[in-house]
Amino acid sequence: MLGGGLAGGLVALAVAARHPDLRLAVVEQDRVGGNHVWSHFAADVDDGDEWLVEPLISHRWDAYDVSFPGFARELHAPYRSITSERLAEVVHARLPAGAVVRGRVAEARPDRVRLHDGRTLRTGAVLDARGPGDLGLLRLGYQKFVGQVLHTTAPHGVAHPVVMDATVEQRDGYRFVYLLPFGPHELFVEDTYYSDSPDLDVRDLQRRIAAYAAAKGWPVERTSRTESGVLPVVVSGDFERYWASTGIELAKAGMRAGLFHPTTGYSLPDAIRLAGLVAAADDLSHPALLRLTHEHAARTWRERGFYRLLDTMLFGAAEPTERYQVLQRFYRLDPALVQRFYAARSTRSDQFRILAGRPPVPISKAVRAIAAARAPR
Template sequence: MAERGQAVRILGGGLAGGLIAFALAERRPEVAVELVEAGDRLGGNHVWSFFDSDIADEDRWLVAPFVSHRWDGYEVRFPAHRRTIAAGYNSIESERFDQVLRERLPCVRLSEAAELGDIDARGTGDLSALDLGWQKFMGMTIETDRPHGLTWPIVMDATVDQLDGYRFVYVLPFGSTRLFIEETYYSDTPELDVAVLRERILAYADRQGWPGVPANRVETGVLPVIIGGDFDAYWRSTGESRAKAGMRAGLSHPITGYSLPDAVRLASAIARAPDLSPQALARLTRTHAEQAWKRRGFYRMLDAMLFRAAEPAQRYKVLERFYRLPEPLIGRFYAAESTGFDKLRILTGKPPVPIGRAVRAILKGRK
């Protein structure tokens, strides 16, 4: 156990830093936790979503207080395949994240000063050390003129025109007349044209029979999709011997770019750690992140196939085929816990990309 009177300072009050602070405050009351955030709100302006299967049963206490919305299933829509999947799906809105943290944490400091801390959770490191594609998006809430009738989220609607890579629309029903609609692209470039995407979102809502007006949330993001790279160089880019979390540690799902499951796992591991000294935290987080990197080579290989072997306008076929697979396999995939048999199932059968091009993309990604 940590000695009474020990303090842990966390730099960055986003998802990763906030969950570590929460975990320590809840499970290690003998530790004085200080969370330092440069913005005016913990968590910024985000909607984070996750499947029930992303979070281990023993870690659910870490996310349960933050969940704003939950559904018992979700839909996917593709030109040649539609499916409803009976799997729990959850969303966290950053306003609730901020509220819960302020209620539970004894010390939150909003400060723009770059300070020394025990755990650094302030965004990405040097992305030039990594080989990347991009998952970029713009989402906004819409108040519809009448009840929209959606019961479950639409996690992927790829029946839309394929533009700028693999394009799909993501829809969350936050109320009977409130929708969060997001335009998402698996693109070769990180640029976003916010004005264009806003009009596409409104046009999509109209086509679905959900006319309305924008409400109080507009969110944009550009997430790195990790195809390959040098983990050691990435880690060194923000200091070799300091503890890190979130994308600062390179912790995200290589395909989805999502970081919430990793943020929960690391926060849980830190809360259980017997030694919370700066040196021990640095060793723990480095080992945790390096092991995750080594385990996820399969997903980076799939990224290489998606971005380097599939034509941009045909990338949707990769996901369309994937969503014909068994539900438990899909759940393990999103949790980055695919079994050997899962990987075989994903790769066997008629591939939606040319074999020769796929092999060349994989070999290039391994260099």
């Protein structure tokens, strides 16, 4: 296993549990899990995969809120978070001693991995989970963010997650603030943008987080954990070219395999599904693992054209400062539909309901955006 992030960690845990006699190594150049908070709806996890996810959950809630300039709502749906520290703790506890190998990969082939320090690991198969491929091959928008944990001297009063607070000033595309109450005096605050540009000024967003906290009247004593990221929001692209951008001879997982939600950029539900799929396989030889991961990723990409269509309209037809109206309209829909959307499992009826009624973007602009997205690059 190359990469000890979310996708690599989950596959390693699943394979170690289901194939205890298999010798397994996770090569990670930094630290298992990195520096992240991953969140998901309980409905994102299939019943058969709960055994894998439950030990990783750090925080859980029974409802969440959304807030827009013209609309606010509490939705009753179980919501969960996993921290990178918890992922690392479980990986180190459940994998055999020595299974996590610290090092930087110099060369990877199906039968061996050579590290920069000269060590060589002989393998029967390699699964590459070292982050995204060449995103320049895809037409993209971006979801970018900076998040911090704020520690307050008095209770902050946030009872459950606020998945979107879009009442903030709209700038650099669609902006919202995301809140996770880790405790009465501990609150994760993330400033997030659906933007046309991947440019991210971390210090500026930290200042906006501080200003948001001040406006809420939260007495912040200190901050801990700062994380940032730029996630791809896929408008269009050729899956096979993307897969080949990191080589065609290795099996792949996570972002490297294109296994992420085209609209949100989130990869946790897909990482769970692939981990379960790999762990359930009887044959984990190189040819079988390559075939399994490629076919699964290609099929998943084909099935998600609807989300790329929505992204095309969001980024190509909606004015940046008016994009919040698209999400404001979306969150008025049935909560079960919303959950299926985040899990990338929208039904045909869901798709019709999302697009039906008053168009969230001008029709003429939507048509031009779709035509432009389908044009060859």
